[in-house]
Amino acid sequence: MVELTATLPLDDGPLEAGGARLRLVESGPITALAPYKGAEARLSAALQVAHGMGFAGPGQVGQAGPGRCIWAGLRMAWLVGVRADEGLAAHAALSDLSDGWVCLRLEGAAEEVLARLTPLDLRRGAFPEGRSARSELAQMPALFVRDAAGFEMFVMRSMARSAWGEIALAMQGVAARG
Missing domain, CATH: 3.30.1360.120 (Probable tRNA modification gtpase trme; domain 1)
Structure with missing residues (x-):
């Protein structure tokens, strides 16, 4: 092999x-977060609980410890530096871009x-x-x-x-x- x-x-x-x-x-890890329709507030709350920061608004960067949530486009952010908590998948499509x-x-x-x-x-x-x-x-x-x-x-x-x-x-x- x-x-x-x-x-x-x-x-x-x-x-x-x-x-x-x-x-x-x-x-470190890069995960694209694309919230489901109408789920951006729930995703932001779940991110806050799991990673200590909310979903990044247009042009914004949030940070907590080694992790960052970076606005990456229309209704899209990247979670960088930490592995995405699996619970976020209930509120957003997650794509590993690492x-x-x-x-x-x-x-x-x-x-x-x-x-x-x-x-x-x-x-x-x-x-x-x-x-x-x-x-x-x-x-x-x-x-x-x-x-x-x-x-x-x-x-x-x-x-x-x-x-x-x-x-x-x-x-x-x-x-x-x-």
């Missing part, structure tokens, strides 16, 4: 250029770098800490999350190398400018 071994989507180490630092981070998405972290001059790659206005005044948004990252679908240190960008695992390359190129452009 063949044994399969999970591998990282990227073997590149941290990259620094243009005052920014890029690295791959382990997000193997399909990766998380890249960009710190430092992240706003300047990302201004070259996404149409989002990611300046702190327009996109403060604790916010999330779905958009494109160099024409690839991505979920952006702002925290105190910078940004996390969730991209499809199959596009991780392309996303890394595009961000690295933008970092070099920022470095050349300055």
Whole structure:
């Protein structure tokens, strides 16, 4: 019998250029939560009991311990960092996305770098800490999350190398400018 071994989507180490630092981070489990029609309030209450946070509203990120509930689109949130309690299935469709998405972290001059790659206005005044948004990252679908240190960008695992390359190129452009 063949044994399969999970591998990282990227073997590149941290990259620094243009005052920014890029690295791959382990997000832990990722579960999409799509509440059934009329069940969003019940899902939020069940999430509060099971994980200490409610269902994330548009553009919001909730956190309790290692877990986060991140708004990920219309009537959709991702539970990241903890395994979803099985009781949530009574109120929402649950989909394990852990193997399909990766998380890249960009710190430092992240706003300047990302201004070259996404149409989002990611300046702190327009996109403060604790916010999330779905958009494109160099024409690839991505979920952006702002925290105190910078940004996390969730991209499809199959596009991780392309996303890394595009961000690295933008970092070099920022470095050349300055």
